[in-house]
Amino acid sequence: MNLDTLNPSQRRAVERTEGPVLILAGAGSGKTRVLTTRIAHLIDKGVQPANILAITFTNKAANEMRERVEETVESDTKDMWISTFHSCCVRILRKDINKIGYNRSFVIYDAADQVTLIKDCLKELNISDKAFEPKTVISYISGAKDKLKSPKQYKDDCAGDPRMSKIADIYSLYQDRLKRNSALDFDDLIIKTVELFKKNPEVLDYYRSRFRYIMVDEYQDTSMAQYEFIKQLAMGHKNICVVGDDDQSIYGWRGADIRNILEFEKDYDDVFVVKLEQNYRSTQVILDAANHVISNNIERKRKKLWSEKTEGEKIKIELAENELEEGRFIAETIIDKVQGEGRKYSDCAVLYRANAQARPIEDALNRAGVPYNIYGGTKFYERKEIKDLIAYLRIIANPQDDISLKRIINVPRRGIGLRTIEKIEDRASLKQESMYSVLLDIDSNSEISTKAKKQINGFVDLVGTLRAIKEVYPVSKLIEKVLDSTGYIYELEEEMKKNQNSMNGKYEEAQDRIDNLNEFISIALEFENSDDENLEDKSLETFLTSVALTSEATEDEEPNRVSLMTMHTSKGLEFPVVFITGMEEGLFPISRAIKSMKDSDIEEERRLCYVGITRAREELYLTMTEKRTLYGKTNHAIQSRFIEELPDECIEKLYMGKRELTYTKSSYNILDKYTKKYMNSMNREEVAKKMNATNKNENTMAEPEDIKLGSKVYHPKFGVGTVVAMAGSDVTIAFENQGIKKINKEYTTLDLVKE
DNA sequence: TGTGAAATAATTTTT
DNA sequence: TTATTTCACA
Numbered sequence: 001m002n003l004d005t006l007n008p009s010q011r012r013a014v015e016r017t018e019g020p021v022l023i024l025a026g027a028g029s030g031k032t033r034v035l036t037t038r039i040a041h042l043i044d045k046g047v048q049p050a051n052i053l054a055i056t057f058t059n060k061a062a063n064e065m066r067e068r069v070e071e072t073v074e075s076d077t078k079d080m081w082i083s084t085f086h087s088c089c090v091r092i093l094r095k096d097i098n099k100i101g102y103n104r105s106f107v108i109y110d111a112a113d114q115v116t117l118i119k120d121c122l123k124e125l126n127i128s129d130k131a132f133e134p135k136t137v138i139s140y141i142s143g144a145k146d147k148l149k150s151p152k153q154y155k156d157d158c159a160g161d162p163r164m165s166k167i168a169d170i171y172s173l174y175q176d177r178l179k180r181n182s183a184l185d186f187d188d189l190i191i192k193t194v195e196l197f198k199k200n201p202e203v204l205d206y207y208r209s210r211f212r213y214i215m216v217d218e219y220q221d222t223s224m225a226q227y228e229f230i231k232q233l234a235m236g237h238k239n240i241c242v243v244g245d246d247d248q249s250i251y252g253w254r255g256a257d258i259r260n261i262l263e264f265e266k267d268y269d270d271v272f273v274v275k276l277e278q279n280y281r282s283t284q285v286i287l288d289a290a291n292h293v294i295s296n297n298i299e300r301k302r303k304k305l306w307s308e309k310t311e312g313e314k315i316k317i318e319l320a321e322n323e324l325e326e327g328r329f330i331a332e333t334i335i336d337k338v339q340g341e342g343r344k345y346s347d348c349a350v351l352y353r354a355n356a357q358a359r360p361i362e363d364a365l366n367r368a369g370v371p372y373n374i375y376g377g378t379k380f381y382e383r384k385e386i387k388d389l390i391a392y393l394r395i396i397a398n399p400q401d402d403i404s405l406k407r408i409i410n411v412p413r414r415g416i417g418l419r420t421i422e423k424i425e426d427r428a429s430l431k432q433e434s435m436y437s438v439l440l441d442i443d444s445n446s447e448i449s450t451k452a453k454k455q456i457n458g459f460v461d462l463v464g465t466l467r468a469i470k471e472v473y474p475v476s477k478l479i480e481k482v483l484d485s486t487g488y489i490y491e492l493e494e495e496m497k498k499n500q501n502s503m504n505g506k507y508e509e510a511q512d513r514i515d516n517l518n519e520f521i522s523i524a525l526e527f528e529n530s531d532d533e534n535l536e537d538k539s540l541e542t543f544l545t546s547v548a549l550t551s552e553a554t555e556d557e558e559p560n561r562v563s564l565m566t567m568h569t570s571k572g573l574e575f576p577v578v579f580i581t582g583m584e585e586g587l588f589p590i591s592r593a594i595k596s597m598k599d600s601d602i603e604e605e606r607r608l609c610y611v612g613i614t615r616a617r618e619e620l621y622l623t624m625t626e627k628r629t630l631y632g633k634t635n636h637a638i639q640s641r642f643i644e645e646l647p648d649e650c651i652e653k654l655y656m657g658k659r660e661l662t663y664t665k666s667s668y669n670i671l672d673k674y675t676k677k678y679m680n681s682m683n684r685e686e687v688a689k690k691m692n693a694t695n696k697n698e699n700t701m702a703e704p705e706d707i708k709l710g711s712k713v714y715h716p717k718f719g720v721g722t723v724v725a726m727a728g729s730d731v732t733i734a735f736e737n738q739g740i741k742k743i744n745k746e747y748t749t750l751d752l753v754k755e
Numbered sequence: 756t757g758t759g760a761a762a763t764a765a766t767t768t769t770t
Numbered sequence: 771t772t773a774t775t776t777c778a779c780a
Contacts, residue, residue: 058769086770111768186770221769254768354766356772376768413756549770568767590766608767631765632771 006030006037013241013274014038017045017213020234020268021241022261026305027290027614028281028574031243032061035215036068038241039080042213043073050079053211053233057218059084059550061572065217081211085226086186087549089193092207093184094545097192099200103182105541107394108548112382113403114138114185120403121173124429127166140164141171145187146223146255148194151175180434182400187255190225197232208236219244219264223255231267238268246301247294250568250608252600262301279305281574281617283312289620289650290613296645297603305614315620317583317643319655322634323357326623327364330579333621334370334562337577345371349563349575351612353588356630357581358564365562373558375565379551385492385513386520390547392482396466397540399436402428406435409459412491416459420452436463462486475543476524483517523547567612578616580609583624583640585671594675609642636740638724638732641668661727661742670710671724674734706752707731707745714751715743 003011010030013023014037025031039052056062066082081088090108098104109117118134144154151172158164178184184192197204214234216222219242222230234240242264249258265271279287287305294300320326330350337343350361355376365372380386388411391404399405402425410416427445428435442448442456462485469481483489492510499506527543563575582588589605596602613620628637644663653660707713711723713733721735731745743750 056769061769084770108770110770189770218769250767251769253766254770356765359772417756551768551770566767568769571769587766592766604767629771 003037003041006034007278009274009276009278010034010037012272013276014041016272016274017042017047018239020238020264020271022264022271022273023241023243023276024261024273024301024303025243025245025276026279026303027245027248027611028279029276029305030278030280031217031245031276032065032068034276035217035243036065036072038215039065039069040072043075047213048079049073049075049077051210051212052080052215053088053213054080054082054215055088055217055230056082056084057221059087061217062087084549085229086189087545089189089229090545090549092193092203093189093196094541096196096200096203099203100192100196102179102184102192103398103400105398106182106184107398107401107404108189108545109178109183109185109403110381110548111138112387113183116403116406117177117181117183118170118174121170121177125169125173127170132166132170137167137170140167141174142187143255144171145191146225146257148191148225148228177402180400180432181402182398183403187225190223190229194225194229194232197229204232207233212237212239214240216240216242217244220246220249220258220261221251221256222260224257224260225255227257227260240268246299247297247303247607247610248571250571250604250611252604258299262299275303277303277305279307279614282307282614283309283618285312285314285650286613286616286618286620289315289646290610292647292650293606293613293642293645294610297606299600299603313619314652315622315646315650317651317653317655318621318623319639319653319658319660320623320625322625322627323360323582323629324364326581326625327361328368329623330361330581330621331364331368331370333579334365334577335368343577344560345562346560347576348579349565349570349573349577349615350579350581351565351567351570351615352581353567353590353608354582355566357587361564361581365564370562371558371560372562372564375563375569380516380519381547381551383513383516385488385516388488389479389482389517389520390544392466392486393479393540393544395436395463396470396478396482397544399463399467400434402435408486412487414459415455416452420448420456423447470540474524474528474538475540476521476528478540479521479524489514489517567608570615571611574615574617576617577619577621578612579621579623580612581623582628583622583643584628585638585640585668587628587630587637588640588642591675594672597676606642606645636732636742638671638740639663644668661725661730661732663725664709666709667725670722671734674722674724674736707750712753714753720753 003014006014010033013021013034023031023034025034035054039054042052043049054065056065062083066077069082070077083091094104097106115134115138118137119129122129122132122134149157151168154171155165155168158168178188211233214230216230221244230240242261244261246258246261249256249261252258265273284307287307291304318329320329334345334348337348338345352358352361358374362372362374381390388408391407394401394404395408406421409421424435424438428438431438438445439456439460442453448456466478466482466485470478473481492514495510496507499510524543527546528538567580586594588609589602593601593605622643624639624643625637627634639661644665707723709723709726712720713723714720715733715735718735718741721733723731724734724740725732729744730742732740732742734740
């Protein structure tokens with residue numbers, strides 16, 4: 001293995017193979033290269049591939065890593081585990097989960113299944129889903145699981161808080177129901193593995209002696225549960241190498257615990273720390289900007305990126321009139337780059353905070369004839385027809401899965417109505433068994449009409465036949481059989497015929513669905529023919545697992561197109577030219593983070609900004625608007641604090657001459673106070689009214705020169721507000737119940753309000 | 756079981 | 771604004 005091409009830090013990270021190692025890898029510092037070289041180096045030193053475990057977060061990263069290792073290493077890498085947390089845990093659980101009382105052919109529930117199950121639980125507990133939003137409940141439960149809290153512990157923690165202990169009750173029931181359905185959710189995959197290890201030391205011992213060298217990528221994104229999982233495996237030999245960048249931790253809201261990386265040195269003794277600070281991606285200007293912005297965060301490990309590319313274009317900032325103009329500016333600039341500077345469309349990426357921002361940008365690109373790929377949106381596996389089909393497959397694999405059963409028992413319609421389903425459900429929960437077993441014994445059920453019984457028996461026969469077929473047919477054939485024998489395809493074809501001449505789009509919709517189902521068959525065929533060692537077993541269960549653990553739609557990524565995506569999605573990618581759009585308070589940082597009482601929320605937004613900036617190799621554009629229409633309301637926009645945090649020498653404002661407002665640090669402090677005070681109070685209007693009433697009499701008319709940043713003023717029409725920015729005679733005022741407005745103080749009578 | 760009006764909410768999403 | 775969901779009624 002030739003290590004000469006590595007820089008000294010990279011080399012140290014590779015060569016230190018024994019004991020705990022923490023690699024703090026800044027953006028673009030050659031992290032993946034270090035990781036793959038390290039694996040190659042281990043094998044060079046005589047370590048068996050089977051003794052290596054490399055964990056990533058995404059399938060994409062895992063595949064990439066395996067490919068690159070295979071390129072560099074001669075020996076067979078089949079026995080080396082390079083996989084995501086989740087698929088690694090599934091692999092372990094499929095073998096031994098029966099030891100903790102679960103069925104080995106468990107199914108994996110995705111977010112939508114979780115919602116359905118939670119709704120069922122709420123119903124059973126007689127809790128309205130208005131008071132307890134299923135999604136919110138799930139996020140609490142998921143949070144509890146990320147912290148390895150059992151329903152019982154959670155309940156204890158919540159003692160005294162009626163609302164939270166209700167959630168604990170739901171959690172408890174939810175967990176029971178999962179088990180009864182032989183189902184695990186994504187979080188369970190991790191925590192059940194931890195549980196398995198805890199209760200069966202011999203299983204843990206096996207994996208401990210097997211995985212003598214462990215590597216974890218994107219360590220800043222690990223949750224408490226994932227941390228524990230790794231710790232269990234690494235205790236003993238302690239040959240654990242974690243790689244991450246605390247500055248790029250942007251998934252806190254998903255349970256990632258930044259403390260895992262910040263406190264790694266406390267958790268393991270004698271940690272060898274390596275900082276990779278040389279960046280091979282961006283110009284120094286871009287890095288200076290990124291460094292400067294991120295230095296505003298308190299909670300972080302110090303680190304400063306530098307580059308040998310000292311030259312570099314300044315960061316261009318554009319202020320557009322509104323979001324349509326913003327899009328137009330981007331489209332025009334890209335066309336210039338392509339036609340004038342020989343760039344390719346694929347060199348450019350447009351990043352935004354929220355998917356909703358994509359629309360006007362798409363619009364502008366379309367108008368200008370700029371080709372683009374958009375990432376995000378509805379996933380392939382989330383489409384109705386695909387979910388229906390998967391539900392059938394799940395029932396075939398695991399009839400205990402009530403959620404899937406309910407989904408398809410009457411799809412296509414076969415006359416099993418809601419009332420009947422309810423009766424079956426009641427009976428099932430009474431007998432504490434699955435709905436399917438109630439169906440098997442339906443004839444002995446006196447509550448069900450003869451007609452319904454007939455339908456149900458037909459359904460049971462259908463599923464029974466398919467279950468028998470499963471044993472002898474490959475997955476793709478089984479799927480065809482399902483689509484055929486259930487009449488699913490037939491129904492869609494009928495739908496097409498019916499709407500052949502109508503313009504309501506239903507014809508196309510049905511056609512689309514059939515196409516998707518065919519696409520799914522191709523995926524199954526691909527699975528059957530793949531020689532991926534994770535998928536050596538070609539059973540239906542393995543197929544379903546691989547589908548559950550893959551979210552990526554088989555996107556048709558056309559070459560040479562501009563990329564449109566959120567900043568979250570852009571993590572790990574790089575582009576010569578990057579546009580970050582919507583640099584406005586409330587959008588980025590997003591208002592919820594501003595309103596939040598936790599400073600850490602703003603810090604996470606700032607890290608996201610850091611991620612966005614460091615995607616750019618050569619040129620970076622930041623755009624914002626004067627007025628933005630959001631949710632049908634047009635508001636005066638305020639420049640994002642992250643713009644103010646950029647060093648002056650790095651930026652070039654393209655909008656000079658347009659009405660420019662100056663924002664200082666104190667503008668944002670005032671704004672924060674204002675936002676927290678009024679947006680969070682339940683009766684914001686009342687507060688404002690009260691203030692109006694009490695202050696009015698004591699107000700003094702303000703001379704224009706009296707009005708300063710932070711002044712509290714009274715406007716005859718808009719009421720009380722606070723000055724957040726000024727430029728010439730233009731003042732931006734945050735009104736307590738009229739939002740933010742820009743006003744000319746020379747022409748408006750403003751009163752100064754006494755505090 | 757299906758339609759349409761009315762209400763309602765509106766980040767980010769590696770698995 | 772828009773997408774989704776709910777509820778009333780046929």
